Ligand SMILES: NC(=O)c1ccc[n+]([C@@H]2O[C@H](COP(=O)([O-])OP(=O)(O)OC[C@H]3O[C@@H](n4cnc5c(N)ncnc54)[C@H](O)[C@@H]3O)[C@@H](O)[C@H]2O)c1
């Protein structure tokens with residue numbers, strides 16, 4: 001009934017496939033056999049996801065002769081931290097993982113980011129495979145090899161670039177996902193349209209109802225196109241020396257909002273959507289966007305039901321948080337802004353006053 005779609009992240013000897021298909025979990029053991037050098041796997045997940053899909057994945061692995069140990073981290077962004085990462089590392093030691101063993105991340109972006117970092121650290125780096133189960137992780141976090149944990153001072157401050165060996169996407173898992181989480185994932189989907197692909201933006205506008213209803217055809221389309229765009233960008237600039245910064249649209253504001261909300265008030269995608277609104281106001285101020293384009297962007301978030309109303313955190317506190325951004329050079333912020341729809345500009349000349357004004361505009365005008 002569903003057909004298998006395949007993409008490649010082309011990075012020379014570190015290239016890897018992305019497989020997308022409804023119902024793919026049951027074939028995950030067979031797929032993993034393509035990349036595994038030994039039989040030992042550490043499956044990292046959380047209790048919520050493991051209760052839903054853990055047994056199915058474990059059985060698929062064991063059928064192929066893998067021996068599976070399980071490490072569960074608590075559910076929530078606030079646990080993407082040093083303490084939990086080291087607990088999982090302890091479990092890797094206890095399971096006597098070898099250099100040739102494999103970490104399997106089953107869950108959303110929180111599990112994927114932390115498990116990927118564990119794989120990057122254990123014995124100086126072992127292989128891992130991503131099985132993302134949220135929309136956000138299927139369209140973004142499972143691809144590209146950014147792995148990290150948060151620090152009390154800022155998002156993803158402790159991390160590495162460590163590419164997975166394979167990404168296995170079964171979008172039927174989204175049937176059990178909370179609507180709020182689904183919409184959070186849509187925010188990263190909209191990002192690709194704004195910064196890179198006007199045709200994709202048009203598609204999102206004209207299929208908003210089908211997307212909101214999670215119709216299989218539109219799910220497959222938005223996941224495939226998002227992974228395609230992200231793969232192309234990562235293949236050109238793996239370590240974010242230039243182009244890859246476009247994937248950070250809205251994140252400089254968004255990460256600060258997530259931190260001020262103690263990593264629990266806002267979902268990542270919600271913060272990114274709010275950040276993109278501020279970036280769009282700024283782009284309008286600088287004449288990179290017309291009024292019509294700005295309105296189209298705001299309307300698309302609304303049509304998809306993505307919340308964009310900002311929390312009333314103090315603008316100076318938001319600004320302070322933005323200074324932890326990884327794009328900062330010599331204490332100066334650099335920001336990705338939309339340039340029309342489907343294009344971008346990396347702006348280096350934005351003053352503190354301009355940023356505070358954009359934050360106030362986003363807080364007061366929606
Ligand atoms: N590495 C990257 O390139 C990258 C890109 C984007 C985001 N991220 C990171 O990803 C994280 C956000 O990921 P997320 O939005 O997936 O959040 P998440 O991992 O917290 O998952 C959201 C919630 O959904 C639950 N869940 C997961 N799959 C489910 C399913 N199929 N059915 C029911 N419930 C399910 C989880 O247990 C959790 O409660 C953030 O930490 C963000 O920084 C990383």
Ligand SMILES: O=C(O)C(=O)C[C@@H](O)[C@H](O)[C@H](O)COP(=O)(O)O
Pocket residue numbers: 140144146155156188240244247248251326
């Ligand atoms: O893959 C990337 O590059 C991204 O920036 C994707 C973002 O959606 C993601 O949230 C990423 O984790 C942010 O990275 P950071 O370097 O700003 O921590």
Ligand SMILES: [Zn+2]
Pocket residue numbers: 140188251268272
């Ligand atoms: Zn993001």
